[in-house]
Each structure stands twice: as C-alpha cells, then as structure tokens.
Amino acid sequence: MATPPPFLNSNNPNPLTQASSRLPEDTVIYSIYPDNPLSQDALQSLHLQILNAVSPFTTSYIWQHEPFTLSIALHPFPHLKGHLRFGDNLNDEWFTVFLLFRVSVAFPSVSIQVHDSDGEFLLIEAAYHLPRWLNPENSQNRAFIRRGKLHIIPQSALPNPTLTESLNFLIENEQAAVAPDSVQYVIQNRIAGYPEKAKLNTHSVRVRVPVSVARVFKHAPSLISLAVEGFYDRDMDSMKHAAKMERFLKGRKGGEEEMVTVTVKMSRAMYAQLMQQRFQAPKCYPMPAKKGDLEAELGMKIACGLEMMYLEKKKEGEEGKGSGWKKYKESLEKSGYFKGLVPGSNEYTRLMENAEEYYKNSSLFSKTREMLNAPVRQIDEILSLPYSADEFKNEDAPPSDDDSWLYSGEDELNSALQDRQKEIELYELKREKKKSKEQKDTGASSSLKGEDFDLSELVKTMQGFMHKMSSYEGAEVHNDRDPKEVELDVERFMKDVESVMKYQGDENVTRDMDDDGGSSDMDFDESEDGSDMSDHEDGEDSFMHSYSDVMNNELKSTTLKKSFVHANEQTSVKNELCREHRMQQRIWMKSLVQWMWMSTLLKTFLTPLLVNKDFLVQLPICLG
Structure with missing residues (x-):
C-alpha cells in the first residue's frame, strides 16, 4: 500500500477527507435523525421505508442533475443523509423540501435538517417573519422539520446549541420550538402545489435521434439529465468525442445508425439550456438539408x-479521476505539497505520481469509479441487447409541448418580484408601527418620570457636590478614573431643569387662576351644603402641611426657612400667606436653576485646571 504524502500529519487534515466533504455549488444537503438510536439493520429498514414512501412522487420526475437519494451515516451517530445538486433548476430544491415535509409526516419520530450552499435557506425564505434575535451567526443547529412543521430552537432555551442538544430539546419540548404561524405560512406557500407543480415543470419535446439514443431514453429516461449536462457543460476535450460520434452514431456493424422520431421528457430548465445555445452539427452527423428543423436540431x-457524457465518464471511471480527484489535487496544492515546483519537472512528477498512487488506494477512488461507471454500465447493458428502428417506427410520437412559457417568463418574474415587494412593504409597515409605538411609550415614560420628579433628590445631589472636600491640587477623583474626564449627563440635567420649570409653570397657572377667580374643568362642583368644598379645603391643608414640612427640612441649614409661615399659624389670612409662600418658592427655584447652571459651567471649564498639579502656576495666568 502506498504511503501518504509526506506533509500529512496530525496537524494537517487529510485532503481526501476534505475532497469528499466539499460539495459543489447549488447543492441541497439533508439529514434525517431518528429519535431513538437504531441499529444498522433497523436504520437500513427505515431507509427503505422512506424511499418507498417518496417513490410515488419521484418515479416520473426528471431531476436536473441527481435524483433524491439517501444513504446510511454513522457519524456523529447513526442517521440517514443525502445531497442533491439542483443546478439551474430551483424546482428540484423545493421539490426536495416538499418530500422532506412528507417524510416528517409519515415518520413522526424523526427530525430533519436541511440546508444548501447558501446556508439555512428555509430561514432565508422566511426572513421577514423570523424572531429578531435570530440571525445567520446563531442559526446553526436551530432549524428542523418535524411532524410537517418547521421548528426553531429558541435562544432562551439553548443559546449555542449543539446538534445533540437540539435533537433532545425537540423530543422533550417539541411544542416550544414550533416556528410562528407567519413563518409556517411562508414555507408552506413556497411548496404549495407539489407534486402537481413538479409535473408542470416537465416539458415533452419531439426530436429526431439515432436509434441507439432512442433506445437508451426508452429504457432509462432519467439519463436525459446527463445528456443535457454533457452538452451544456462541454469543453474542447469533450467536443472531440462529439466530432466522431463513435458510440451512438456508428452502427454495431460499422454502418451508421438509422434516425427515428421519438418524444423525450425533460425539465423546463433543460429545454431552455438546449434552446439557448447554438451548436454546429458535427460533419459526421446527418442533418436535413432544410434548415430550421427544430426536431432535428434538438435531437442532434x-x-x-x-x-460526450458517455466517453468522458468512461475515461474518468477508468482513471478514477473525476471531480473527487480534482478536489483532492486542489487540496494538495493549497497545502503546499508541490512546494511551488514547476509542473512537468522531475520532482513535481515524482510527487504527483506518489499522490496518484495514494489516491488510487483510497476508498474515495473506488467510490468515484463506481459512481462514474454507473451510467456507462447502464447504457452498455441497454445497448447490449438486440434492437432496431422498427420498434420506434410503429410508435406515434406526440407533438412537442407548447413552449410559450419560455418567452413569457417576464410576467411570471414580475409577479414574483411584486409578491416579494409586497412582503417587504408589509415588513417595513410593521416595523414603522412598532417603532412609533416604542417612541410613544418612551415619551410617556419620560413624562411620567418628569411628574415623579423628586426635588429633594436634586438638592441632595447638588449639596453633595458642593460640600465635597478638595485638596490643594483641586477636586479629588478616584484613582481609576481619568482626571481629564468630565462627565455631564446632559439629558438627565435637562429633564431635571424641565421638571423644575414645569412645577414653576404650574404654580404660575395656579396663581393666575386664584387672582382671576377663574375655574377649570378639573375643579370640583360645589354642592348646596358645601361638603365638597370642605373636603377639598381639608385636602389642600393636608397637602400644604406636608409640603411645608419638606421645604423646611430642605432649608433648615439656611436662613430662608424663617421666611416661610405654616398654614395653621394664621388661618385668618390663609390665602395671602399661600400667595407669599408660592412667590418665595418661585424665587427659590429660580435661584436653584441659576445655581445649577453656574455649578455645571464651573465643573466643565475649571475642573481640568483644578485637577492639574500645575494649578498654582496656572491660576495667576487665568486670573490675569
């Protein structure tokens, strides 16, 4: 057995593993996880049951590149997996999603995970309806199909879920993970119409082909996908095979094959690929003298x-150098295996031979050969039996389907774009409504905070600032704080000022009402016995007592307290004293606001000087 390339060690991953795990673009990958661990025999039985369940939908369906398949996987634990390359035909991807949803209904004890080369495409499809916390960075191991519904593992339950944690959560708390109805609607709307929609995606076309080609498609109609792929992805090397047409044009006895007219089924995407490319017929291929024969051109x-497909796969199968070898070689080049050597040099050739020998002894090589040889063996088996043109001459080939859809796709595209635009507009409308509601709630909260403004807290804060001891170096700050930093919460300061001014404005309104003798819609109605007025006056006395006590407590260290008079000291001149009380309160509040502004200015502009150790030097300059 060949030794591995010398660069392989425990720190460098095996390029064979990288090559086998790397899938081409436009590929959908799916995994089916049973709730309970199954033995390999039980897993094989589940495998066959699932394929039998989907076979009624897939038997007559023409896949773009690969059919829906499943295989047994043992890592990280026994489950079923598969992948399907859909290429230019997105219907294959969504038909696969439809099949997986049907499997989840038929087998309720499984959880299904599906994604493609773009990521979690089910979540992408429902992006405008997802929870706000969900994004591509935290979506791994969150989206699963189960019992015919999409499930999303909530972040509150599992912030960073592993695959095992997510599967266990689905088993134990399935209802908690069911996606919102709006998300379910988007996904179900996307797969609505299947499997009937899959049949509409099929296009039948009448063509004139060699009898050997007609026989192949009669017994293996699914090979049309490989034939169209071979034509659409042709290169200069493969076109050399078409120039000779040795396999399908040369008869078994050396003569040319007869031409017959048959009807071939394909997908609409395949038909579009054949129609959009111009191709000059090889000289050896018989074409009618009349140009513009669509049946003959498509058949050619x-x-x-x-x-081209047959001979290329046969060559690659013999060498075992299909796409797996190309990926393996790319991995070697990226890993620096060839050491920057010039291709064709002796050392480069030696390293290449060593890598080829190692590749041929790997399991990837045998799998690649088997995969590449499968269609070749199938065609050889079909053509190994006797056949003739007579079996097709008696068959009535129906005419081709109407292909007006190929030229009227603009309307369908515009309709799809309009639907998406409506979805975007609806999302933006909901977003604006929510934003407007949040702004209203924020405004109401700010207003409530203003109404609950505590004047005593403001006084305590200002007194604490003014009474704080300072050293000769200026205002003292914590060691872990930047001495040059001056913090001023402008928003909080302005709210406090507005609250003070609001109280002042309310007092002005009250004074004007008292002076003018006016009334308000909020005033109490006077009853005949004066009971309502008496209750109101008692309430006012109680309020004035408590309010006066608070003011006296705040001003007990000042001489301003002496200017206030309790309401119960001279009841005969109550109204006059209240007016004086309010006037003095307004004067005090005005002084307080001015004091706040002056303190803020001093703190903002003088603190950088006061905290500087060169204050004694700078002070004369500032004063000068």
Whole structure:
C-alpha cells in the first residue's frame, strides 16, 4: 500500500477527507435523525421505508442533475443523509423540501435538517417573519422539520446549541420550538402545489435521434439529465468525442445508425439550456438539408451531449479521476505539497505520481469509479441487447409541448418580484408601527418620570457636590478614573431643569387662576351644603402641611426657612400667606436653576485646571 504524502500529519487534515466533504455549488444537503438510536439493520429498514414512501412522487420526475437519494451515516451517530445538486433548476430544491415535509409526516419520530450552499435557506425564505434575535451567526443547529412543521430552537432555551442538544430539546419540548404561524405560512406557500407543480415543470419535446439514443431514453429516461449536462457543460476535450460520434452514431456493424422520431421528457430548465445555445452539427452527423428543423436540431444536441457524457465518464471511471480527484489535487496544492515546483519537472512528477498512487488506494477512488461507471454500465447493458428502428417506427410520437412559457417568463418574474415587494412593504409597515409605538411609550415614560420628579433628590445631589472636600491640587477623583474626564449627563440635567420649570409653570397657572377667580374643568362642583368644598379645603391643608414640612427640612441649614409661615399659624389670612409662600418658592427655584447652571459651567471649564498639579502656576495666568 502506498504511503501518504509526506506533509500529512496530525496537524494537517487529510485532503481526501476534505475532497469528499466539499460539495459543489447549488447543492441541497439533508439529514434525517431518528429519535431513538437504531441499529444498522433497523436504520437500513427505515431507509427503505422512506424511499418507498417518496417513490410515488419521484418515479416520473426528471431531476436536473441527481435524483433524491439517501444513504446510511454513522457519524456523529447513526442517521440517514443525502445531497442533491439542483443546478439551474430551483424546482428540484423545493421539490426536495416538499418530500422532506412528507417524510416528517409519515415518520413522526424523526427530525430533519436541511440546508444548501447558501446556508439555512428555509430561514432565508422566511426572513421577514423570523424572531429578531435570530440571525445567520446563531442559526446553526436551530432549524428542523418535524411532524410537517418547521421548528426553531429558541435562544432562551439553548443559546449555542449543539446538534445533540437540539435533537433532545425537540423530543422533550417539541411544542416550544414550533416556528410562528407567519413563518409556517411562508414555507408552506413556497411548496404549495407539489407534486402537481413538479409535473408542470416537465416539458415533452419531439426530436429526431439515432436509434441507439432512442433506445437508451426508452429504457432509462432519467439519463436525459446527463445528456443535457454533457452538452451544456462541454469543453474542447469533450467536443472531440462529439466530432466522431463513435458510440451512438456508428452502427454495431460499422454502418451508421438509422434516425427515428421519438418524444423525450425533460425539465423546463433543460429545454431552455438546449434552446439557448447554438451548436454546429458535427460533419459526421446527418442533418436535413432544410434548415430550421427544430426536431432535428434538438435531437442532434441531445445525441452529441449523450456521446460526450458517455466517453468522458468512461475515461474518468477508468482513471478514477473525476471531480473527487480534482478536489483532492486542489487540496494538495493549497497545502503546499508541490512546494511551488514547476509542473512537468522531475520532482513535481515524482510527487504527483506518489499522490496518484495514494489516491488510487483510497476508498474515495473506488467510490468515484463506481459512481462514474454507473451510467456507462447502464447504457452498455441497454445497448447490449438486440434492437432496431422498427420498434420506434410503429410508435406515434406526440407533438412537442407548447413552449410559450419560455418567452413569457417576464410576467411570471414580475409577479414574483411584486409578491416579494409586497412582503417587504408589509415588513417595513410593521416595523414603522412598532417603532412609533416604542417612541410613544418612551415619551410617556419620560413624562411620567418628569411628574415623579423628586426635588429633594436634586438638592441632595447638588449639596453633595458642593460640600465635597478638595485638596490643594483641586477636586479629588478616584484613582481609576481619568482626571481629564468630565462627565455631564446632559439629558438627565435637562429633564431635571424641565421638571423644575414645569412645577414653576404650574404654580404660575395656579396663581393666575386664584387672582382671576377663574375655574377649570378639573375643579370640583360645589354642592348646596358645601361638603365638597370642605373636603377639598381639608385636602389642600393636608397637602400644604406636608409640603411645608419638606421645604423646611430642605432649608433648615439656611436662613430662608424663617421666611416661610405654616398654614395653621394664621388661618385668618390663609390665602395671602399661600400667595407669599408660592412667590418665595418661585424665587427659590429660580435661584436653584441659576445655581445649577453656574455649578455645571464651573465643573466643565475649571475642573481640568483644578485637577492639574500645575494649578498654582496656572491660576495667576487665568486670573490675569
């Protein structure tokens, strides 16, 4: 057995593993996890049951590149997995999603995970309806299909879920993970119409082809996908095979094959690929003298594509150098295996031979050969039995389907764009409504805070600032704080000022009402016995007592307290004293606001000087 390339060690991953795990673009990957651990025999039985369940939907369906398949996987634990390359045909991807939803209904004790080369495409489809916390960074191991519904593992339950944690959560708390109805609606709307929609995606076309090609498609109609792929992805090397047409045009006895007219089924995407490319018929291929024969032209493209595909896969199968070898070689180059050597040099050739020998002894090589040889063996088996053109001459080939859809796709595209635009507009409308509601709630909260403004807290804060001891170096700050930093919460300061001014404005309104003798809609109605007025006056006396006590407590260290008079000291001149009380309160509040502004200015502009140790030097300059 060949030794591995010398660069492989415990720190460098095996390029064979990287090559086998790397999938091409436009590929959908799916995994089916049973709730309970299954033995390999039980897993094999589940595998067959699932394939039998989906076979009624897939039997007559023409896949773009690969059919829906499943295989047994043992890592990280026994489950079923599969992948399907859909290429230019997105219907294949969504038809696969439809099949997976049907599987989840038929087998309720499984959880299904599906994604493609773009990521979690189910979440992408429902992006405008997802919870706000969900984003591509935290979406891994969160989206699962179960019992016919999409499930999303909540972040509150599992912030960073592993696959095992997510599967256990689905088993134990399935209802807590069910996605919102709006998300379910978007996904179900996307797969609505299947499997009937899959049949509408099929296009039948009448073509004129060699009898060998007609026989292949009669017994293996799914090979049309490989034939179209061989034509559409052709290169200079493969076109050399089409120039000779040795396999499908040359008869078994050396003569040319007869041409027959048959009807071939394909997807609409395949038909579009054949129609959009111009291709000159090989000189050896018989074409009618009349130009513009669509049946002959399409038949020629299909026959040439089948020829190129057959010989390319046969060559790659013999060498075992399909896409797996190309990825393996790319991994070697990226890993620095060839050491920057010039291709063709002796050392480069030696390293290449060593890598090829190692690759041929790997399991990837045998799997690649088997995969590449599968269609070749199938075609050889079909053509190994006797056949002739007579079996097709008696068959009535129906005419081609109407292909007006190929030229009227603009309307369908515009309709899809309009639907998406409506979805975006609805999302923006909901977002604006929510934003407006939040702003209203914030405004109400700010107003409530203003109404609950505590004047005593403001006084305590200002007194604490003014009474704080300072050294000769200026205002003292904590050691872990930047001495040059001056923090001023402007928003809080302005709210406090507005609250003070609001109280002042309310007092002005009250004074004007008292002076003018006016009334307000909020005033109490006087009853005949004066009971309502008496209750109101008692309430006012109680309020004035408590308010006066608070003011005296705040001003007990000042001489301003002496200017206030309790309401119960001279009841005969109550109204006059209240007016004086309010007037003195307004004067005090005005002084307080001015004091606040002056303190803020001093703190903002003088603190950088006061905290500087060179204050004694700078002070004369500032004063000068």
